[in-house]
Amino acid sequence: MRKIVLFSGSSAVGKTAVLSWVVDCLRERGLSSAVCKIDCVSDEDKETFRALGVPAVAGISADICPDHYLVSNIPEIWSWADGRGSDVLFVETAGLCNRCSPATRSMVAGCVVDATASCKAPGHLGPMLSQADFVVLTKVDMISQAEREIVCRAVADVNPGAEVFAVDALAGYGVQALSRYIETAPAVGTYEGDVLRHAMPAGVCSYCVGECRVGSAFQQGVVGKMEFEEDAR
Amino acid sequence: MKSITVMAGTDKHGRAENFGSIELEMGKMYAIVGNTGSGKSRFVKDIEQLCVGDSPTRRKVLVDGKELDYAERSAFERSSIAHLGQNMRFVLDVTVEQFVAMHARCRGKEARIDDVVALANEITPERVLKESKLNLLSGGQSRALMTADVALVCDSPVVLVDEIENAGIDKAVALSALCGAEKLVLAVTHDPHTALMAHERIVMKEGSVACVRARSPREREAYRALDEQYRRQRALQRALREGEEVA
Secondary structure (H helix, E strand, C coil): CCEEEEEECCCCCCHHHHHHHHHHHHHHCCCCEEEEEEECCCCCHHHHHHHCCCCEEEEECCCCCHHHHHHHCHHHHHHHHHHCCCCEEEEECCCCCCCCCCCECCCEEEEEEECCCCCCHHHHCCHHHHCCCEEEEECHHHCCHHHHHHHHHHHHHHCCCCEEEECECCCCECHHHHHHHHHHCCCCCCCCCCCECCCCCCCCEHHHHCCCCCCHHHCCECCCCCCCCHHHC | CCEEEEECCECCCCCECCCCEEEEECCCEEEEECCCCCCHHHHHHHHHCCCECCCCCCCEEEECCECCCHHHHHHHHHHHEEEECCCCCCCCCCEHHHHHHHHHHHCCCCCCHHHHHHHHHHHCCCCCCCCCEHHHCCHHHHHHHHHHHHHHHHCCCEEEEECHHHHCCCHHHHHHHHCCCCCEEEEECCCHHHHCCCCEEEEEECCEEEEEEECCHHHHHHHHHHHHHHHHHHHHHHHHHHCCCCC
């Protein structure tokens, strides 16, 4: 196996739809893919890829943060895809709180952004966007050319270096350029010595380990408290 | 730039299109016609994205006979192509004024907010205000503002227009704002009046170009009659909207 490509992004932005096109385009270029979907609840997306003839597994993180769960499972996912003889392993994240990014140095890290969401959305995405190598802007058929330019600019303000691909994942516009980028992205060939691009949050509090009761008496470990501005009191 | 060339690709069923290439010249207007689903919008999209065999139609689009690489394509698209699509709504959560300012910044231009709003208000009778929320504009207001934005903020040499007559706006004012003497204009339309404004028309069928026809002398005469009819229709529509007798 040659490389891991990360597809991160909020829920329902079109990660699976884009990826379905990309695995097809890569197959036309003679590259085989495998897909690992990390999710908290449902694992039905893996069937989408199996229907395309692509080996797919789902990791259900359940009570654990899905980004932490992803990083903890990289050695296992890597050997699974390697055993299948795949050239490229795609890892699709669950995309929840925007605080973490499971991107590591040697991955080709992508962030998928819904063009119809808000021009303020890119500013709220955190390391998932700021640490990405490439950005996929989806649903561009739904917005005007002017709005697309404005959203691209908002993405560039957060991550000026990222390659941006505007895609209509229903008709398949823009997926060829994205696939070519993934094909030519540098291959590392191993996860040995790899490190996260952005540290994950500090803290294990009582709620992380199953506490349900509300109130200061039940809070132990690393507990963060809000600060209120003077005029908000 | 002098011309854009479209090289044949494939139709909906993957069969080769049976034209070699079509050359589109600066200073001319072309109409794209055909049934719904015949591939008109895709034809225009291929040109907007300056495809090099990498779109679903596999067409190639050349600028002055040359294929552009990926970086050149994005730069050229930003500087030279304006696309007024079929969208009837904006989705971004900003005001009209912020929208024009942000778009002008993207294109590296001065934001002529008052001019853009004034032009939009010539195109639609429903007032567009600077402080209006962009995504609350009506279909007609959105189309009018999109048109004014394409005409004044983009001001690109290549203009692509998709079904301008759909939103109940003043088509004549909108088209005259969009079409300059030196521009290359492609207009997707179902309307014979709009189609006969064009020097040539490209007829689409089943996702491919079926033929290209030049406007004949008889069609120029037909255009005059259609134009008169259009003006009459506009007058009746105004009376209808004003609550007057429609006669």
